Amino acid sequence: xxxxxxxxxxxxxxxxFRNMGWIGIVYFxxxxxxxxxxxxxxxxxxxxxYYQEIKNPFSYxxxxxxxxxxxxxxxxAIFLFLYVHLKDSADFLHSLPISRKVLxxxxxxxxxxxxxxxxxxxxxxxxxxxSVLDLGMLISIEEILIWTGITxxxxxxxxxxxxxxxxxxxxxxxxxxxxxxxxxxxxGILVLGAFNIKDFxxxxxxxxxxxxxxxxxxPILYGASFENRGMSIFAALLYSGLIVVLYFASLWLYxxxxxxxxxxxxxxxxIKPIFIYGVALCVMLFCGMYFGETQNSRxxxxxxxxxxxxxGYFGAKMIIEKTWRVFGEYKRYLYFAGSVGLIxxxxxxxxxxxxxxxxxxxxxxxVYIGNSIYGYADSDxxxxxxxxxxxxxxxxVLALHKTLINEEVKxxxxxxxxxxxxxxxxxxxxxxxxxxxxxxxxxxxxxxxKPIYESKEYKELIYPILSLDATKVDKIAISSNAPVNKGAxxxxxxxxxxxxxxLREDLRAETYEEMMDESRGYxxxxxxxxxxxxxxxxxxxxxENFERWLKQNNMIEKSRVTADDLYQVWIAPRKDxxxxxxxxxxxxxxIKEFKSKNSVLKVKDKQEIEMVLENSKWPSDGEYVxxxxxxxxxxxxxxxxIHNKMPDFVMDHFEK
Amino acid sequence: xxxxxxxxxxxEGNEAVQAVDLQVKQGSIxxxxxxxxxxxxxxxxxxxxxxxQDKGDVLIHGTPVFENVDMKKKIIFLPDTPYFFSQYTLRxxxxxxxxxxPDWNEERFQNLQGIFEIEMDKKLHKFSKGMRRQAAFxxxxxxxxxxxxxxxxxxxxxxxxxxxIKNLMIQDVAEREMTVLxxxxxxxxxxxxxxxxxxxxxxxxxxxKDLDDLKSDVHKIQVAFKNEPREEWLxxxxxxxxxxxxxxxxxxxxxxxxxxxSHFDTYNPIIFDMLPLTLEEIFIYEMGEVGYAxxxxxx
Numbered sequence: 015x016x017x018x019x020x021x022x023x024x025x026x027x028x029x030x031f032r033n034m035g036w037i038g039i040v041y042f043x044x045x046x047x048x049x050x051x052x053x054x055x056x057x058x059x060x061x062x063x064y065y066q067e068i069k070n071p072f073s074y075x076x077x078x079x080x081x082x083x084x085x086x087x088x089x090x091a092i093f094l095f096l097y098v099h100l101k102d103s104a105d106f107l108h109s110l111p112i113s114r115k116v117l118x119x120x121x122x123x124x125x126x127x128x129x130x131x132x133x134x135x136x137x138x139x140x141x142x143x144x145s146v147l148d149l150g151m152l153i154s155i156e157e158i159l160i161w162t163g164i165t166x167x168x169x170x171x172x173x174x175x176x177x178x179x180x181x182x183x184x185x186x187x188x189x190x191x192x193x194x195x196x197x198x199x200x201x202g203i204l205v206l207g208a209f210n211i212k213d214f215x216x217x218x219x220x221x222x223x224x225x226x227x228x229x230x231x232x233p234i235l236y237g238a239s240f241e242n243r244g245m246s247i248f249a250a251l252l253y254s255g256l257i258v259v260l261y262f263a264s265l266w267l268y269x270x271x272x273x274x275x276x277x278x279x280x281x282x283x284x285i286k287p288i289f290i291y292g293v294a295l296c297v298m299l300f301c302g303m304y305f306g307e308t309q310n311s312r313x314x315x316x317x318x319x320x321x322x323x324x325x326g327y328f329g330a331k332m333i334i335e336k337t338w339r340v341f342g343e344y345k346r347y348l349y350f351a352g353s354v355g356l357i358x359x360x361x362x363x364x365x366x367x368x369x370x371x372x373x374x375x376x377x378x379x380x381v382y383i384g385n386s387i388y389g390y391a392d393s394d395x396x397x398x399x400x401x402x403x404x405x406x407x408x409x410x411v412l413a414l415h416k417t418l419i420n421e422e423v424k425x426x427x428x429x430x431x432x433x434x435x436x437x438x439x440x441x442x443x444x445x446x447x448x449x450x451x452x453x454x455x456x457x458x459x460x461x462x463x464k465p466i467y468e469s470k471e472y473k474e475l476i477y478p479i480l481s482l483d484a485t486k487v488d489k490i491a492i493s494s495n496a497p498v499n500k501g502a503x504x505x506x507x508x509x510x511x512x513x514x515x516x517l518r519e520d521l522r523a524e525t526y527e528e529m530m531d532e533s534r535g536y537x538x539x540x541x542x543x544x545x546x547x548x549x550x551x552x553x554x555x556x557x558e559n560f561e562r563w564l565k566q567n568n569m570i571e572k573s574r575v576t577a578d579d580l581y582q583v584w585i586a587p588r589k590d591x592x593x594x595x596x597x598x599x600x601x602x603x604x605i606k607e608f609k610s611k612n613s614v615l616k617v618k619d620k621q622e623i624e625m626v627l628e629n630s631k632w633p634s635d636g637e638y639v640x641x642x643x644x645x646x647x648x649x650x651x652x653x654x655x656i657h658n659k660m661p662d663f664v665m666d667h668f669e670k
Numbered sequence: 671x672x673x674x675x676x677x678x679x680x681x682e683g684n685e686a687v688q689a690v691d692l693q694v695k696q697g698s699i700x701x702x703x704x705x706x707x708x709x710x711x712x713x714x715x716x717x718x719x720x721x722x723q724d725k726g727d728v729l730i731h732g733t734p735v736f737e738n739v740d741m742k743k744k745i746i747f748l749p750d751t752p753y754f755f756s757q758y759t760l761r762x763x764x765x766x767x768x769x770x771x772p773d774w775n776e777e778r779f780q781n782l783q784g785i786f787e788i789e790m791d792k793k794l795h796k797f798s799k800g801m802r803r804q805a806a807f808x809x810x811x812x813x814x815x816x817x818x819x820x821x822x823x824x825x826x827x828x829x830x831x832x833x834x835i836k837n838l839m840i841q842d843v844a845e846r847e848m849t850v851l852x853x854x855x856x857x858x859x860x861x862x863x864x865x866x867x868x869x870x871x872x873x874x875x876x877x878x879k880d881l882d883d884l885k886s887d888v889h890k891i892q893v894a895f896k897n898e899p900r901e902e903w904l905x906x907x908x909x910x911x912x913x914x915x916x917x918x919x920x921x922x923x924x925x926x927x928x929x930x931x932s933h934f935d936t937y938n939p940i941i942f943d944m945l946p947l948t949l950e951e952i953f954i955y956e957m958g959e960v961g962y963a964x965x966x967x968x969x
Contacts, residue, residue: 025769029755106753108720110770111742273720274681 021116030094030124037090038128044082045136045165048075050143057147068152071140071161072241079165080237087169088193090128091176092186094121098268099186104276118268122177122261129169137162164245168237171253172197174260175233181267182285184278188333194234201232206299212450213306213315214361216369217419219436219450221387279334290330294350297326323351372415373439373447379403381411382438383466384476387450400475401440407469411437414462418451464526477521479541479551484514489542492553495535496575496642497649504569513563514541520557528556531656533631536574555628577623582643584608585615585626585664591639601643601650608641615667622663629659638668671696671849672717672817677726679712686712687723688873694866697847699839701864703857709873710853711750711821717851718747718819730817743772744816748823752806754794760805761790764812771813779812785834800826807835811842818842819851824859836863861949869953877956881949887924888952893934894918894941907933910955922947922955 052074056065067073097103107117140158144150176193183189195202205228208220229235236249245253267282275281280289301322306315327347331340364370380401402408415437439447453459466472474480487510494500504510517539535552542548553560553574564570571578582605590611595604608614617623630640636654643650655664674692678685686709694700704710715721716728719735719742728735735741754763768774783790786804788797794805803826810818818839824832840863842848854860857867861881868878888910894917904912907930911922918941923930927944934942 023769025766029758029766032758033756102749102751102753105715105720105747105749109718109742109745109747111739111745112770113737113739272722273715278682 021119023112023116023120026112026117026120027124030121034090034093034124034128037086037093038132041082041086041128042132042135044078044086045132046139048078048082049136050139053140053143053147053149065152068149069241070157070244071153072164076241080240083165083169083237084172084234087125087129087173088176088190090125091173091180091193092189094125095177095180095189096186097121098180098271099184099189099276101274101276104273108273114269115265118265122264125173125177126170129173130166133162133166137165160244163250164240167250167253167257168233168240168245171233171257174257174264178260178264178267181264181271182281184275184281188279197234198232201228201235203296203299204228204231206296206303209303209307210299211361213302213312214358215364217449217451218368219387219448221434221450222436222438222448225387279336286334290327290334290346291350293330294323294326294347295354297329298322298354301325319354320351323347323354370419371447372412372419373441375405375409375412377441377443378408378412379440379442381408381440382436383411383414384436385433387436402466402469402471402475404469404471407466407471410462410466410469414459414466415449417459417462418453460526467526467529468524470522473521473524477551478549479514480518480521482514482541482549484511486544487514487541488544490514491540491542492537492569492573493540494537494573494575496579497644497651498575498579500537500572500575500579502564502569502573509567513560516559516563517551517557519559520554523559524554524556528554531631531659533629533656534653536627575627577620577627579644580623580627580642581645582641583617583623583626584641584643585617585667586611586639586641587613587668588635588637588639590614596633596652601648604641604650604652605643613668615664622661625661626664629656629661630654631656638664671698671730672700672851673727673729673732674713674717675727675729677713677716677723677728679709679716679721679723681709681712681721685873687716690726690870690873690875692868692875692878694849694851696849697843698866699843699850699852699864701857701860701867702851702853702870703855703860703867704853704870705855708870710855710870713870714747714819714821714851714853718745720747743770746771746810746813746815746818748806748810748818748820750821750825751799752802754802754805756795758794759791760788760794760808763794763805763809767809767813771815773814775812775814778814779808782808782811785838786831800828800831803827804831807838811838814846815848816846817849817851821853822855823852824854839863857950857953884952884956885947885949886927888947888956889923889925889927889930890945890947890951891921891923891930891934892918892941892943892945893921893939895937896940897938899937903937922951924956 049071072079097107108114110117137158140153140161141155144153144155144158172193175196176189179193179196180186180189183192205224208218208223212218212220233253271281280286298319299322301318302315303318305318305321309315324347327350328340331343332338380403382400383402384400402411418435433453435451435453437447437449437451441447485507488505490504490510490513492502492504504513533555535554537553539551539553540548541551561570564573570576584605586608590613592607595607617626626640630642630653633639633652633654636657638655638660640653640655641650642653672692672694674690677687677690677692679687681687688709690709690713692713702710702713712721716723717730717735719728719738722736730741730745733741735745755766758766764779768776786808788801788805788808794802797805803823807823824835827835839848839850843850852860852864860867864881866878866880869876898917908924909921910924913920925933931942931944
């Protein structure tokens with residue numbers, strides 16, 4: 015004879031409120047502080063300057079709002095279900111004549127109430143403050159409703175995740191830790207996966223996968239941009255659906271769960287191996303990523319795998335068995351290590367065919383090629399995308415790609431300073447194919463890259479100035495890259511058109527070798543367009559037409575560093591100079607070091623200085639080092655010679 | 671009333687309860703004895719519907735207990751450390767109990783104030799262990815359960831309160847046929863109230879006895895003969911134990927008093943005395959070898 019009200023017991027709700035109500039109150043007070051109070055504070059202070067930063071109710075102290083959204087629901091779930099995790103209370107509550115389902119619903123229901131009521135009250139108060147404080151211009155009613163929806167739904171989702179984890183584990187601390195790990199897991203495992211696959215699959219573009227919004231897969235990271243992006247309809251539906259799933263899954267687990275699981279790490283036997291192997295795998299991948307990335311060697315990578323899997327496997331066992339003496343049982347670890355090893359070997363043999371795959375020429379609609387993934391990802395300032403469409407270029411790209419695949423061994427030898435080469439194919443059927451390769455500096459692909467890089471199409475992609483309507487330029491500003499205060503600007507229409515024409519001629523004539531030689535630009539050229547946009551281009555020493563034009567218009571002195579700006583110029587063999595001084599901040603010591611060496615060449619002739627300027631590049635590891643000293647030694651620059659471009663007089667000096 | 675049929679339960683990887691058969695009649699007080707780790711608490715929690723047995727049946731009035739809300743309304747389980755919600759006083763705890771247990775008797779709750787001297791409005795977690803246990807008894811008796819299950823209930827109680835509680839319990843058993851299941855590691859603590867005892871050792875029931883039967887069935891006899899009978903005379907009776915001091919024999923014998931007497935008469939003893947046995951001695955002799963293994967629960 016079940017009584018009519020067996021599904022609801024006021025005293026249980028009272029008990030939950032008495033013991034756990036403070037969390038709801040903290041939540042409420044936190045929201046009061048973040049919203050109504052802040053609105054009032056800004057109003058009474060007349061902080062109008064900050065009003066432009068207010069886009070929606072999230073803009074008021076979003077950090078605090080979001081912190082509450084992440085912490086309160088987990089805290090609430092931990093405290094509500096603490097009774098399941100402590101032996102005495104678990105025994106007591108389960109000895110009462112209340113079915114587990116009813117008990118669960120009381121606790122979950124009160125949790126939902128604690129997460130709902132404060133939000134509703136705050137939402138109403140924001141409505142009221144909006145009209146009283148006259149904020150209708152800043153915040154629309156719709157935005158308040160969206161705020162209410164998100165601030166209600168998102169913490170609810172986190173809450174149900176924490177409840178679900180609470181049903182699996184038997185310890186409150188573990189519940190908290192595992193909840194946050196679970197919420198980070200979707201992004202985390204993809205990051206770990208991408209970083210690890212890249213070491214075993216030639217051509218896999220981890221940068222592309224990492225840049226494809228995988229941060230939105232983790233609710234914690236997704237929510238961090240509620241202020242700017244809100245929540246998409248899809249996300250809202252997904253979270254709502256997951257709440258329902260998590261509710262029923264948690265209830266089912268709760269009914270299955272043994273009372274005596276209180277205070278054991280994992281409440282279900284079946285979860286234990288999942289937990290142990292899961293932790294072992296993740297820690298293994300993490301250590302692999304850490305050692306692989308920092309050391310850049312296969313040996314360290316393998317060390318990371320072994321150390322990480324040992325740490326993860328035995329660490330997880332320690333948590334489950336609540337003792338550190340777990341090393342007796344190593345057999346299963348060996349099985350685990352064996353299967354991981356087998357998978358790695360399979361990857362070595364390219365069992366998916368990923369490494370060899372190249373699209374057919376007639377499948378390709380367009381292709382992006384470049385040293386950075388961002389070239390593809392962002393369209394440039396003028397809204398163009400960086401795709402090559404001409405069949406000649408596509409064929410050249412394919413030839414290059416096939417060479418990279420066939421010369422796998424050469425390109426696999428990774429060096430930290432290697433260049434990356436990205437291939438991003440868009441196929442006729444709408445599919446995409448992305449590859450990324452490390453290309454060692456000394457590995458010559460010139461004959462393959464040259465026709466692509468020197469093609470008109472490619473240059474127009476990387477130099478937007480080539481396809482720009484020059485009449486739209488209002489002003490050209492040139493400012494020196496060297497530590498001297500030099501700059502010039504061109505504002506006259508005719509001069510603008512002429513200088514751009516000169517610059518374009520230089521760009522079109524630029525060879526692949528010149529594009530790659532890493533020489534230092536004299537100055538930066540900035541084009542200010544009449545639509546308030548800007549275009550930027552470096553003035554390279556080999557832009558002869560532009561230089562000539564500046565000379566003709568008497569602007570050369572103002573627009574770049576010249577021999578007159580230099581106080582002293584020294585050249586020394588790298589091996590003779592104390593390398594530690596390169597990184598010191600003391601100009602005097604550096605100058606003293608150069609002065610003290612017999613082998614050093616001091617360049618005095620203005621023309622010679624010009625030649626050195628023209629052929630210098632940012633320092634790396636060239637055979638000779640150049641020291642430019644400006645303004646009586648107040649500032650110095652260390653430079654290298656461009657490969658194979660050392661002026662004859664320098665060569666003569668050192669080869670004597 | 672309470673029936674356990676071939677109950678098994680693993681607890682933290684050990685077989686805590688193995689093939690336990692147990693019967694407690696309505697209106698009786700059953701003492702479950704065993705040393706530490708024998709599985710008493712686990713068995714009690716299974717009977718109270720807190721834990722679920724891995725195998726076997728646990729029935730009260732013929733129906734399973736686990737997740738049986740209607741049945742559990744009539745059961746109170748008193749753990750060895752009583753649990754109360756934090757910040758709760760006896761009065762708020764009572765109002766919680768009254769909403770959960772339909773047979774709650776408010777009048778009795780008020781009346782019991784005379785027996786337990788506990789402040790009703792003081793937070794329970796501020797009380798000593800003994801006081802909290804009294805509070806738990808107070809609540810349990812006010813809930814008017816049909817079945818009262820108690821795990822080591824008298825630990826930490828002074829003799830006066832112990833007596834009072836035993837009286838209350840016996841009164842309820844007598845008046846409303848309440849069934850009581852008590853665990854203890856000490857026979858003496860419960861022998862004055864229990865009518866049945868069972869001994870649990872390493873998860874299994876070693877023996878189950880009606881105490882009255884036990885007391886009337888076992889006898890200690892001091893006997894001496896003029897003409898010593900041949901060795902066989904010992905085999906003719908159920909002798910649990912014997913020893914010889916000079917010409918005097920000391921025997922512990924099982925059987926009806928009259929039969930034992932007449933049997934000895936046939937050998938014409940010069941001395942024949944029937945001596946009283948303590949319950950403790952009965953157990954030790956009754957259980958023979960095993961008895962020595964679990965002697966500590968009988969002290």
